[in-house]
Every structure is written in structure tokens, then in C-alpha cells.
Amino acid sequence: xxxxxxxxxxxxxxxxxxxxxxxxxxxxxxxxxxxxxxxxxxxxxxxxxxxxxxxxxxxxxxxxxxxxxxxxxxxxxxxxxxxxxxxxxxxxxxxxxxxxxxxxxxxxxxxxxxxxxxxxxxxxxxxxx
Numbered sequence: 001x002x003x004x005x006x007x008x009x010x011x012x013x014x015x016x017x018x019x020x021x022x023x024x025x026x027x028x029x030x031x032x033x034x035x036x037x038x039x040x041x042x043x044x045x046x047x048x049x050x051x052x053x054x055x056x057x058x059x060x061x062x063x064x065x066x067x068x069x070x071x072x073x074x075x076x077x078x079x080x081x082x083x084x085x086x087x088x089x090x091x092x093x094x095x096x097x098x099x100x101x102x103x104x105x106x107x108x109x110x111x112x113x114x115x116x117x118x119x120x121x122x123x124x125x126x127x128x129x
Contacts, residue, residue, distance in 0.1 A: 048054045089097070 048057060
């Protein structure tokens with residue numbers, strides 16, 4: 001691609017071919033060393049000949065996730081009193097709720113009065129307007 005004469009700073013970086021090849025060679029050597037190390041770690045076996053030690057190791061492997069999981073759950077589980085406090089409505093929320101309830105009661109009473117008036121055949125002053 002050609003470089004833009006207006007924006008030369010936006011042109012892609014170019015490395016000499018010798019540096020690119022050295023980088024690839026060095027990278028593959030690093031990855032090969034990492035693969036050898038990974039293979040050595042995961043294939044390492046240390047035989048346990050003593051039955052008591054083998055039982056202790058198996059017991060440790062069995063109970064470690066249970067114990068650590070329980071400890072982590074105790075740390076991350078929130079305090080119930082704190083959670084109840086967080087969900088309690090604020091004074092402002094209580095005022096708004098009471099105002100909405102009062103408005104709803106007034107609307108309901110007006111609707112009931114209008115329904116009663118309509119069923120009895122009489123009209124109120126409000127219905128005539």
C-alpha cells in the first residue's frame with residue numbers, strides 16, 4: 001500500500017527482513033522451549049511407595065477443593081443483615097409510594113362513584129362537563 005502524503009504518521013511500521021526472520025526464529029525457539037518445559041512438568045511422576053503417604057495424598061487431593069471452596073463461599077457470601085438494609089426503601093421512596101397510593105385511591109373512588117351514578121341513571125356535575 002502506498003503511504004498517504006497527508007498523513008505520513010499513519011503509515012504502517014516496516015521492519016527490515018533480517019529483523020523479521022530473527023524474530024520468527026527466536027519466537028519458534030522460545031515456543032519449543034516452552035513446549036519442552038510443559039511436557040516435562042505434566043509428565044513428571046513421583047511414585048509413592050508408602051501406602052500411608054499415598055492415602056494421605058489422595059485424601060489431601062479429595063478434601064482440598066471442598067475446604068477451599070467452602071472458605072471462598074464464606075468470604076464472598078454477603079451478610080444477610082447488610083442485604084436487608086440495602087433493600088429497605090428510603091424515606092423519599094416511601095413518600096413517593098404513599099403519594100401514588102393516595103392518588104390511586106382517589107382515582108378508584110371517583111371511578112366507583114361514576115359507575116354507581118351511571119348504574120342508577122343519575123349524572124353528576126363532573127359527568128356533564
